[in-house]
Amino acid sequence: MGLYFTPWLRRQQARYRYRQALTHLRKGDVDAALTVLPQALGHYPAPAEIHIELGKAHWQTGDTVAALEHYSAAIALDPTSVRAYGNRGLLHCHQGQEELALADWQQALIHQPGHPLIHYNRGLLHFRRQHYALALNDFDAAIDANPNLAEAYLHRGYAYEQLGQPVAAAHNWELALCNDLNLDQARLKLHHLHQAHRDRAISQRLQSELDLRQITVVAQYQDDGLRIQVHRPVGVGINYFTLPDQIRTLIIKWQLEEVQGFELTGQVQDQPVVEWRGHYKLFHGQPCPPARWHRVLLTAFVIFPPLGIPALACAMNLRQAYQRGDYLTALRASRAIQGLCRAGSIASLTLVTLLAGYWGYQRLYGPPEASAAPVQLAPTQPTPLRKPAPADK
Numbered sequence: 001m002g003l004y005f006t007p008w009l010r011r012q013q014a015r016y017r018y019r020q021a022l023t024h025l026r027k028g029d030v031d032a033a034l035t036v037l038p039q040a041l042g043h044y045p046a047p048a049e050i051h052i053e054l055g056k057a058h059w060q061t062g063d064t065v066a067a068l069e070h071y072s073a074a075i076a077l078d079p080t081s082v083r084a085y086g087n088r089g090l091l092h093c094h095q096g097q098e099e100l101a102l103a104d105w106q107q108a109l110i111h112q113p114g115h116p117l118i119h120y121n122r123g124l125l126h127f128r129r130q131h132y133a134l135a136l137n138d139f140d141a142a143i144d145a146n147p148n149l150a151e152a153y154l155h156r157g158y159a160y161e162q163l164g165q166p167v168a169a170a171h172n173w174e175l176a177l178c179n180d181l182n183l184d185q186a187r188l189k190l191h192h193l194h195q196a197h198r199d200r201a202i203s204q205r206l207q208s209e210l211d212l213r214q215i216t217v218v219a220q221y222q223d224d225g226l227r228i229q230v231h232r233p234v235g236v237g238i239n240y241f242t243l244p245d246q247i248r249t250l251i252i253k254w255q256l257e258e259v260q261g262f263e264l265t266g267q268v269q270d271q272p273v274v275e276w277r278g279h280y281k282l283f284h285g286q287p288c289p290p291a292r293w294h295r296v297l298l299t300a301f302v303i304f305p306p307l308g309i310p311a312l313a314c315a316m317n318l319r320q321a322y323q324r325g326d327y328l329t330a331l332r333a334s335r336a337i338q339g340l341c342r343a344g345s346i347a348s349l350t351l352v353t354l355l356a357g358y359w360g361y362q363r364l365y366g367p368p369e370a371s372a373a374p375v376q377l378a379p380t381q382p383t384p385l386r387k388p389a390p391a392d393k
Contacts, residue, residue: 007043013041021053030060048078055087067091082112092123099126110144116146124155132159143200150180152358157189166193193271195221202226209250212238216269226251226262231269241278251282255328283327288336293343304344311340 012022018042026034034057041050055070071088074081089104105122123138135238139156142149159173170193176186199220206228207217210256216231228247232238245263253258259282296315298390300308314333 003263010043011045012370014040014045018044018050018053025053025057032184033057034061046078048074048084051077052081052083052087055084057092059087059091061090064095069210082108082115082118083328085111086118087113089118093121098129105296108139112142114145116142116149116152120149120152120155123159127155128158130162132162135159136163148179149334150176150183150186153179154186155233157186157381161189169193204248205254206247210243210246221258223264224258224260226259227265228262229265229267231267233269236265238276240264240278244278244280248280248282252286252327255331257328283325286327289318289331291334292337292341295339299341299344304348307340307344307347311344314340325339 009268017036021033021036021040024030025037032203035056037050037054037057041047041054051070055067055074056067058064058070063225068088068091068327071084071091072085075088079086085108089101089108092098093101096170102122110294112118119138123135125143125313126132126135126138128345129363136156136159139152139159140153143156146152155168155178157176160169160172161164162313170190173186173189173193175389176183177190180186202218202221202225203217206219210217214233214236218229218231220227230238230243245299247264248260251262261279261281262278264280265274267274276311296308296311298308301307305310316338318330318333321327321333
């Protein structure tokens with residue numbers, strides 16, 4: 001009994017030491033884990049796992065030589081250990097020995113073809129080597145094995161971006177954020193993509209509306225303004241004195257709330273010399289939009305007060321918005337006043353028309369005729385009973 005109990009007790013102690021070492025590693029106490037792990041090595045049922053943890057601990061302390069020795073020892077004890085191949089391949093990759101890393105990961109995938117992290121790490125290596133198609137294959141496999149692996153979506157988006165597929169890249173960055181809202185790289189990429197789309201849209205819009213033949217217009221959003229560059233070929237002229245007013249008129253018409261001014265730069269194509277540069281406030285010199293006070297007061301107090309009162313409030317706020325420089329708010333207030341007054345006039349006219357129609361109907365046809373009063377029946381007199389005639393004698 002004692003001979004059996006002693007090996008069993010040693011195995012239990014080794015298991016306890018192993019769990020204790022894992023606790024130290026989770027807490028970040030690597031030195032304590034390195035002290036405890038060798039005590040479990042002699043009697044733990046799966047010594048390859050001890051070597052893997054020793055390799056990870058030595059790697060954290062910077063002793064990569066000892067880490068490689070322990071990973072190799074784990075593979076010698078268990079040639080099917082996916083963790084040992086995976087970690088040794090990752091260490092080879094960090095040391096720049098990419099072929100050794102690929103060989104270790106290939107062995108790991110032979111024993112476990114659907115391991116998501118092995119595919120992800122190999123995909124990163126392919127991406128770094130600019131083998132984007134191979135990287136996509138590994139990222140696809142990693143996502144198939146673990147659909148919640150946000151980093152795989154992120155780097156698959158990078159691969160699609162390098163392959164010139166921005167729509168697929170944006171879709172993957174959105175999926176990355178869905179799985180990890182704190183993934184700032186994906187959020188930043190989506191922001192830049194959205195910014196580039198807005199810049200292209202405003203550039204095309206200006207190019208079309210200005211109708212500048214043979215002249216290229218490139219616009220970019222910057223803070224609360226636009227940076228507009230025009231490039232003209234040699235021999236094609238631009239009137240830089242009227243162009244700013246044309247641009248200002250268009251932007252005011254489009255009502256771009258985030259734009260308060262613009263910078264205009266002009267130069268000849270393929271020449272670095274800037275021939276025109278100017279900064280312009282968008283609403284400089286613009287008159288205050290009309291408040292239409294006479295219509296507002298007439299609507300509020302005479303025509304239709306339910307719509308006239310909101311129009312009166314808009315008229316009171318319009319001047320304040322214009323004085324603080326918020327021209328777009330003042331312009332919207334002016335348009336709202338016009339709409340409310342028009343709606344009040346229509347509503348009032350509709351009511352007057354209905355009332356006049358009802359009054360005319362009453363005058364034409366008069367009140368409905370009263371029905372004839374019911375005839376009261378006189379009470380019926382009871383018929384007197386006759387005495388029975390005497391029978392003939």
